[in-house]
Amino acid sequence: MSGSERAGSGAEDLAAWRHEFPILGSTNYLISNSLGAMPRGAAAALEQYARAWAKRGVRAWDEGWWEMPVAVGDMVAPIIGAPTGTVTMHQSVTLAEAVVLSCFEPRGPRNKIVFEDGNFPSVQYLYGAQPGLRVASVPVERLVDAIDDQTLLVPISHVLFKSSFVQDVPAIVEKAHRVGALVVLDVYQSAGVLPLDVGALGVDFAVGGCLKWLCGGPGNGFLYVRPDLAQLTPKLTGWMAHADPFRFEPPPIRYAEGPFRFLNGTPSIPCLYAAIEGLRIIREVGVARIREQSVRLTERLLRSIDERGFPSITPRDAARRGGTVAVNPPDAEAISRRLLERNFFIDYRPGAGIRISPHFYNTDDECDAIVAEIAALAAGRPSLRATRH
Numbered sequence: 194m195s196g197s198e199r200a201g202s203g204a205e206d207l208a209a210w211r212h213e214f215p216i217l218g219s220t221n222y223l224i225s226n227s228l229g230a231m232p233r234g235a236a237a238a239l240e241q242y243a244r245a246w247a248k249r250g251v252r253a254w255d256e257g258w259w260e261m262p263v264a265v266g267d268m269v270a271p272i273i274g275a276p277t278g279t280v281t282m283h284q285s286v287t288l289a290e291a292v293v294l295s296c297f298e299p300r301g302p303r304n305k306i307v308f309e310d311g312n313f314p315s316v317q318y319l320y321g322a323q324p325g326l327r328v329a330s331v332p333v334e335r336l337v338d339a340i341d342d343q344t345l346l347v348p349i350s351h352v353l354f355k356s357s358f359v360q361d362v363p364a365i366v367e368k369a370h371r372v373g374a375l376v377v378l379d380v381y382q383s384a385g386v387l388p389l390d391v392g393a394l395g396v397d398f399a400v401g402g403c404l405k406w407l408c409g410g411p412g413n414g415f416l417y418v419r420p421d422l423a424q425l426t427p428k429l430t431g432w433m434a435h436a437d438p439f440r441f442e443p444p445p446i447r448y449a450e451g452p453f454r455f456l457n458g459t460p461s462i463p464c465l466y467a468a469i470e471g472l473r474i475i476r477e478v479g480v481a482r483i484r485e486q487s488v489r490l491t492e493r494l495l496r497s498i499d500e501r502g503f504p505s506i507t508p509r510d511a512a513r514r515g516g517t518v519a520v521n522p523p524d525a526e527a528i529s530r531r532l533l534e535r536n537f538f539i540d541y542r543p544g545a546g547i548r549i550s551p552h553f554y555n556t557d558d559e560c561d562a563i564v565a566e567i568a569a570l571a572a573g574r575p576s577l578r579a580t581r582h
């Protein structure tokens with residue numbers, strides 16, 4: 194089936210994509226906040242990688258591999274509203290944040306890092322481990338006020354990973370820029386499920402990855418740098434950032450112009466191959482349609498969770514809610530383990546409970562089935578559903 198044949202707008206049209214994701218045939222896959230389902234085409238892309246390595250050998254570097262961290266970044270760019278040539282691929286968000294951080298030398302009093310206390314822990318660990326920085330980790334309600342004229346960077350999550358709360362990015366950017374601070378927006382939990390325009394938001398950097406809502410597998414972090422900051426000089430650098438890398442000149446590095454400047458060592462080529470198909474599909478389906486389906490399914494989940502009286506920290510206002518619904522019945526952790534045994538794919542996070550994350554490829558029935566199963570397990574009456582091997 195071609196893309197245009199699938200280009201309707203209803204849930205049935207979205208269901209037509211299901212056969213592209215093999216795992217949907219054997220599980221109730223509701224864990225795209227953690228690992229998006231693998232598109233069948235990713236396997237073909239990895240075979241293509243293996244063929245290039247086997248048959249083209251070292252020539253493969255000249256036949257596309259060298260450019261891949263920028264070429265794949267160019268596929269991420271339209272999904273997050275970034276211009277071509279502003280996104281590079283890195284192993285992880287943590288490393289992409291480290292590249293950003295290495296562009297700055299905190300001098301004098303401007304050495305403060307401000308973020309929300311629900312920020313992803315890896316990001317908090319990175320900033321917290323740096324000598325010479327003061328970290329202010331504050332509740333979301335106090336974030337804007339905490340940004341002051343001593344603030345260097347505001348590395349925040351767009352959508353909080355536990356609660357799925359969507360932060361008020363324009364207000365944060367406005368305050369940061371007014372006092373001379375720069376914003377690093379982590380879009381890991383928004384790219385691919387929430388319409389996103391990093392240019393219009395005016396953020397200085399954005400980081401994210403293809404692992405979750407972009408269905409691209411691990412090892413595919415990305416970094417967007419606002420075009421007018423493209424002259425920054427990351428100290429976490431390497432030969433790929435050199436203006437003429439194959440001259441192997443002695444240091445200091447002469448930085449490349451353009452996106453290569455933000456790279457460092459040899460990229461993870463197989464991971465980049467794996468990411469291409471997910472990015473193609475997300476683009477073809479369209480994030481606006483994905484968001485429509487996501488709002489519908491998360492609302493449906495919340496309704497049946499409420500009907501059963503289970504607590505949830507997920508925002509009720511759709512405009513403030515990402516793609517995940519958390520539900521916290523008594524014994525949630527034990528229930529989450531039983532769900533996994535029974536082929537319901539979800540995860541459990543302390544403080545949030547069971548996280549359920551439908552993507553465009555999930556159905557109403559799948560959302561109804563998981564809440565029914567949680568209720569049955571909570572009542573000690575699980576369904577007769579087959580368990581996984």
Ligand SMILES: Cc1ncc(COP(=O)(O)O)c(C=O)c1O
Nearest residue numbers: 285286287313315350354381382
């Ligand atoms: C908001 C957010 N940031 C970052 C990460 C992961 O960071 P990294 O790519 O460094 O593993 C995750 C999820 O795993 C996340 O939810």
